Amino acid sequence: MAKLVVTTSGTTIVVKNGDSVLVDIVGGGTVTIVAAPDANIKNLKIDFGGNDHVADEVEIDLSTFQSYSLHIDINDYDPTDSVVLNNAFNRHVDPGKEDEYNFEYIGANGATFNGFLRAKDKGEKDFTDQPPPIVICFAKGTIIDTTLGPTPVECLTEGDLVRTRDNDDQPIRWIGRRRLDSLELARRPNLAPVRIHTGALGRGLPHVDLTVSPQHRILVEGWQAELHFGESEILVPAIALVNGKSVRTLPDIDQITYYHLLFDQHEIITANGAPTESMLTGEMALLALDQEAQHEIQMLFESRQEPSGVQRAARPILRQRDAAIFKVA
Incomplete structure (x- = not known):
């Protein structure tokens, strides 16, 4: 020994x-x-x-x-x-x-x-302790549309200009990163990523498999949104689209690195060809961050005379329990 x-x-x-x-x-x-x-x-x-x-x-x-x-x-x-x-x-x-x-x-x-x-640290490493927070972010390897062309999310830096659906090109104000290893994924299984396979959203979207956190919201368009909710576009959490085939969870992944992209306002951006959201600084999203990240965001918004740090959603947000009609084939 x-x-x-x-x-x-x-x-x-x-x-x-x-x-x-x-x-x-x-x-x-x-x-x-x-x-x-x-x-x-x-x-x-x-x-x-x-x-x-x-x-x-x-x-x-x-x-x-x-x-x-x-x-x-x-x-x-x-x-x-x-x-x-x-x-x-x-x-x-x-x-x-x-x-x-x-x-x-x-x-x-x-x-x-x-x-x-x-x-072995006096019981403090309980693999099931505390309710898991909500994490809304992209996985490493996701390709984001920027003014310099398609760019891997891990290569972006604060100040880079990202193409948005509503507000032309917008600078990234803050980038957060969170790595989950196999231990944390075991004790927090509902943080396991969701993979949206090529073409699962229709019209060939996403162009390449898109992996996001389960609560990350995807922009869904079509007659279902108009008929049932009176909106032409709705943001739906990725976990609500899971069908076990073209959209599925990855429970056995060994590790995942999630990225948060924050702008002056909540934006619709393009990831692997599919329309999806940037980070929305609502109350739950902020609680999911560590204290240092919360402080960084608070200082950022205070400098813009918005001390609350809470943004308005770019589109109506559909709750998971209401999203069954959007499950893709």
Whole structure:
């Protein structure tokens, strides 16, 4: 049983049964953990080094392991840290064992194994604690229409001009980012992304698969909106469009990075060819952000003599329970 200390980002560590990995990278970084060839690893410990508030990411390549009841302990884990379980599926948290994150994986010999990850910080890492907030944002890789052409959302910067449906080209005032790892997605399953496949919205839209957070709203047009709600265009949350085929949730994804794009007002912008919303600073959306982000937005709106920071919606917003008529084929 060895204690392995990681001080350099990008390192790959080979472990054996009972090993302990201490992540001590100045400024934060990433480490990949693989099993030694033919090793029967039953227990593994990962120590993130305490509440240092720098982002460390540990990626465990489960395709190199081959053990039943693989037991992984996490110690001194803070909200900036993350664990990625590559090749894991059937992830779940059992009632009464909220500090255990269960999974299955395909091992090095091609067989299916099981394992669980346990948080060891005095119960504070309950994988099901607190109601999940609402997150409204794009996923990494989404292509946004800007004055410089189609641009990946992760490449945008504040001040870039984005083409909008109502107000010509508008500068981005603020960009928020939120990364959810497999642990947080397990304890907050209703934050799992929704994927809208090419052409699912009709007229070939989106042009490329579009992945968004479940409460992100898509602009829907057509006779259903006019007939049932007296509006030619309505914003519908992506989760309400899920049909299990052309629009579906991604519950088994290992990680997702969401992006918020904020403008002076709520805008309709184009993402992967489809009309969708920018961030709307309503009360619930603001509560979903951390305190630092809330403060940034508050200062932004105060500078424009709008201290509330609450915007008016660009289109009528349909509640999820009223959106069944918009489910796409």
